Amino acid sequence: EIVLTQSPSILSLSPGERATLSCRASQTVRVNSLAWYQQKLGQAPKLLVFGASNRATGIPDRFSGSGSGTDFTLTISRLEPEDFAVYYCQQYSGVLPWTFGQGTKVEIK
Amino acid sequence: QVQLQESGPGLVKPSQTLSLTCTVSGDSIDTDAHYWNWIRQHPEKGLEWIGYIFHTGVTHYNPSFESRAVISIDASKNHFSLNLTSVTAADTAVYYCARAAILVASRYFDPWGQGTLVTVSS
Numbered sequence: 212e213i214v215l216t217q218s219p220s221i222l223s224l225s226p227g228e229r230a231t232l233s234c235r236a237s238q239t240v241r242v243n244s245l246a247w248y249q250q251k252l253g254q255a256p257k258l259l260v261f262g263a264s265n266r267a268t269g270i271p272d273r274f275s276g277s278g279s280g281t282d283f284t285l286t287i288s289r290l291e292p293e294d295f296a297v298y299y300c301q302q303y304s305g306v307l308p309w310t311f312g313q314g315t316k317v318e319i320k
Numbered sequence: 321q322v323q324l325q326e327s328g329p330g331l332v333k334p335s336q337t338l339s340l341t342c343t344v345s346g347d348s349i350d351t352d353a354h355y356w357n358w359i360r361q362h363p364e365k366g367l368e369w370i371g372y373i374f375h376t377g378v379t380h381y382n383p384s385f386e387s388r389a390v391i392s393i394d395a396s397k398n399h400f401s402l403n404l405t406s407v408t409a410a411d412t413a414v415y416y417c418a419r420a421a422i423l424v425a426s427r428y429f430d431p432w433g434q435g436t437l438v439t440v441s442s
Contacts (some may be wrong), residue, residue: 246428303427308382
């Protein structure tokens with residue numbers, strides 16, 4: 212099983228600031244099969260990024276993903292009020308079970 | 321637009337079987353294109369993949385659930401289901417269904433259902 216460790220657990224920032232979220236895998240995530248999801252209170256997770264760096268349809272370009280191998284990053288260039296939420300990374304490589312990180316909460320400072 | 325909708329009892333007694341159904345609209349589940357998944361989220365906690373089913377009936381489960389979870393499919397009703405046996409309070413969670421493409425590079429979960437809270441309590 213690939214264990215995904217996200218850091219930090221909580222990120223306290225102000226609107227307009229840059230957010231940098233990390234996701235580290237316990238073994239190589241092949242084919243960069245790494246996705247990021249945003250979850251707001253009471254809602255299902257929403258796909259933001261797939262393939263480590265590809266934005267999903269309709270996702271603003273202030274969201275960007277990067278990384279490969281075992282280290283991945285989600286960057287939100289300028290936080291908007293609607294971006295304060297919990298973010299999860301997930302690996303969907305050929306190694307089952309598919310797993311999620313424990314989440315990073317981006318909260319208003 | 322593809323939509324998934326979970327349904328089933330919101331309250332299950334300990335030791336009984338949790339049964340949920342995911343109805344898909346805007347897409348046929350009877351194709352070679354997708355896996356159909358169940359995922360759960362404990363209150364205030366993270367996400368856990370339970371397993372998937374392919375339209376042929378082929379399934380794969382998270383080893384954490386393999387002895388208790390059964391996923392089935394009914395193409396005539398365009399829905400798939402989850403049965404989780406011998407539930408305990410630890411199975412109290414929001415249960416989601418989600419679609420994943422079959423291509424290795426596209427097996428992310430999109431879209432998701434809205435989720436349904438199942439509470440295990442006597």
